Amino acid sequence: MSDTLKDTLQTDLTTAMKARDELRSATLRMVLTAVRGEEVAGKSARTLSDEEVVTVLQREAKKRREAAEAYEGAGRTEQAERERGELGVIETYLPTPLTDEELDELVDEAVLVATGEGLTGMGAMGAVMSQLKAKVAGRADGKRLSGAVKARLQA
The missing domain is CATH 1.10.10.410 (Arc Repressor Mutant, subunit A)
Structure with missing residues (x-):
């Protein structure tokens, strides 16, 4: 059985935790929490397909982009850089954008x-x-x- 995107995220979280990569592990925890939240939303719990997980990842990436812009506009460059770092982690799991x-x-x-x-x-x-x-x-x-x-x- 092949790994799902959610399994890959979970495995990468474990690897990041062992490597003590704080940014990557915090970002992956946040993404997995969003995925699990989506799985239990609605009338009954379900397992998300890879396409649905990608949709959650896109939503999280959009949040990071918007937050980075807001922090930058408010002169809070450290927080903006953190958001951009999280965005970079999330983008590694998204499909390659169309040219x-x-x-x-x-x-x-x-x-x-x-x-x-x-x-x-x-x-x-x-x-x-x-x-x-x-x-x-x-x-x-x-x-x-x-x-x-x-x-x-x-x-």
Whole structure:
């Protein structure tokens, strides 16, 4: 049986604790707590799939990014650096982000399919986005994706 992403996180936490890597172990504890919280949320407990764990990791990464910006804006550089350090640890478990060229290529393909179905202009936005969400899951955030689709549809 292959290891799940959650198993990998747990194993890496143990390794970080043995190595006395405070930043890595604290970050992995925090991420695993978020994963376990997601598992027990709702009406019944469940085990998250790797895709769902990636979604939790993305949410945690976004929190770190926003916190680092807020701390930097408030002149609290030490806390901002800590948040960026945690973000770096989390990003090692996320899929490789799409390059701009790869994203543009996927958007172009999806727009061709939508225009083949008779959709044009911004009216095709929903159809294009629904096609792309599954293809770019975990590799591009929604804001970047919608910006690329809007730019292509308005061109």
